[in-house]
Amino acid sequence: MVAVVREAAGIPQILPRPMTESDVPAVLALEMSAYAFPWTEGIFRDCLRVGYYCCVLEIDYLLVGYGVISSGAGEAHLLNLCVREEFRCRGLGRRLLEHLLDLVSHSGARIVFLEVRPANTGAVRLYESMYFQQIGMRRGYYQAEGGREDALVMRRDLTV
Numbered sequence: 370m371v372a373v374v375r376e377a378a379g380i381p382q383i384l385p386r387p388m389t390e391s392d393v394p395a396v397l398a399l400e401m402s403a404y405a406f407p408w409t410e411g412i413f414r415d416c417l418r419v420g421y422y423c424c425v426l427e428i429d430y431l432l433v434g435y436g437v438i439s440s441g442a443g444e445a446h447l448l449n450l451c452v453r454e455e456f457r458c459r460g461l462g463r464r465l466l467e468h469l470l471d472l473v474s475h476s477g478a479r480i481v482f483l484e485v486r487p488a489n490t491g492a493v494r495l496y497e498s499m500y501f502q503q504i505g506m507r508r509g510y511y512q513a514e515g516g517r518e519d520a521l522v523m524r525r526d527l528t529v
């Protein structure tokens with residue numbers, strides 16, 4: 370499987386496509402496998418309903434990742450980004466994020482914000498490598514085992 374992924378991940382035409390209602394069951398299954406405190410089905414359906422940019426990435430008809438970003442009044446907010454565990458570290462998270470940033474940039478967003486758990490070093494490095502900078506901390510933002518966990522707030526200016 371890994372050999373197929375390496376080959377497939379390098380093919381430029383594997384691009385994210387818009388998420389649809391029919392993707393939600395597979396997206397939810399991946400969400401539940403990836404997060405200790407996953408989003409619910411209702412949250413994904415609400416994101417689609419209100420018109421957030423939601424996209425999925427598939428390889429050989431298998432859902433390998435997805436992302437969700439909201440945009441309005443010149444600002445965007447990255448709400449979710451996830452890659453199937455066995456497909457990580459092959460550039461797919463970056464590809465999804467680049468795609469989402471392109472979409473919101475074309476819709477007029479000039480600034481993008483996101484929150485991330487400080488312990489999620491892989492995600493933090495991905496965001497730093499894509500020119501996001503830490504601008505603050507939200508205290509007790511996340512659910513965590515036995516309490517709450519702070520979030521790093523990161524920002525990227527899309528105009529530079």
Ligand SMILES: CC(C)(COP(=O)(O)OP(=O)(O)OC[C@H]1O[C@@H](n2cnc3c(N)ncnc32)[C@H](O)[C@@H]1OP(=O)(O)O)[C@@H](O)C(=O)NCCC(=O)NCCS
Pocket residue numbers: 403449450451452453456457458459460461462463464484485486489490491492494495496498
């Ligand atoms: C965060 C996540 C989306 C990254 O996806 P990915 O496909 O593995 O990321 P990429 O392969 O595109 O990595 C891009 C860059 O991110 C950094 N990075 C990603 N994963 C990393 C890891 N485990 N350790 C260190 N750096 C990492 C590297 O800088 C990498 O660049 P490089 O390959 O040139 O070194 C993925 O790990 C994931 O789905 N995690 C679970 C869900 C999650 O935590 N989402 C983020 C919520 S804020």
